[in-house]
Amino acid sequence: MHRLATVPERRSACGRRHPLMVILTLTACATLVVGGDSVAAIRQWAARTSQAVLARLGAYRDPFTGRFTVPSERTFRRVLAGLDGDALDAAISGYVADVMRWAAPVPQIPDIPGPIEREQRRRTRRQIAHRAPDGLLPGAALDGKASRGARTAGDGRIFLVGTISHEHGVVLGQCQVADKRGEGPAARTLLSRLDVAGMVLTLDALHTTKATARLITEQLGGHYVLILKGNQPLARAAARALLSGPDAE
Incomplete structure (x- = not known):
């Protein structure tokens, strides 16, 4: 089974620790949700992340304020620039392949009230009109x-x-x-x-x-x-x- 390798924590400009997985997760969400096409845009979106989400991601918690913090833009840039793109892609694609082969559990996405997304509607129509x-x-x-x-x-x-x-x-x-x-x-x-x-x-x-x-x-x-x-x-x-x-x- 493919898994993302354990990686050491990175330090921001002010010396605080921020796990690499926190930055990767926030970057992925910002890119997919709002289409952030620059590090500045990604960090701006990440800065609005709620405390509950940051806690679940394992973000650094400031001992003085008790609040979970988002890495600085400089830290985002340094971490993303230092990534091995091929290794990251192999890990993500390998996990996706494992899910498709039932070698890894399928991610559970909670139902959210409201209209279904466009791609969900298209998939439903395809299953009815063009049944495999x-x-x-x-x-x-x-x-x-x-x-x-x-x-x-x-x-x-x-x-x-x-x-x-x-x-x-x-x-x-x-x-x-x-x-x-x-x-x-x-x-x-x-x-x-x-x-x-x-x-x-x-x-x-x-x-x-x-x-x-x-x-x-x-x-x-x-x-x-x-x-x-x-x-x-x-x-x-x-x-x-x-x-x-x-x-x-």
Whole structure:
């Protein structure tokens, strides 16, 4: 089972202790809830966290005032800048995969009075209008995208290639690529880290290569749905000849 590694506590500028998990949790909530795209925005949102929530997170408690405190913006910046992004992503994605395989307990989200969220409505409609047939294999989509609001040290765009579950819509894994042209090798590196045996992987035409197809079927024990486009004449001709021959069925 994947677990986040135990990490030492960090000290803020004034010497107070703030566990790394407190900063990661507040950052995740600020990013998901309000779309904070800067450390300043994340810290401003975190500063409004209630005392009850900070207590549950294990935030530092000032012995003089008795109040739980939020790390300073400077501490947020130092901790987030020092993170190993690949290790953090592997831990989070590994936990998600464990939940999907029932190897870890499913997080219990309390029901909140009020209208249901848009994605909940969409999921309900899909289950009614497009009910999955029995015996359907689990599927995942692999694609690469440019990350909004993030830049490299040289002020370039950040490209990520990720794998997302068809059924649950959760990220099973992702990694950064040097640029759009390096997406193919990065995709194969990512797939090699994942447990995709028995899964159907859908990929766009950029990944329609022998290397990727053979990796999925021969080494990882998975299946693929790959796209052939007009700008791949040799591959299309080979596929047409194979699918129209005596063994077409």
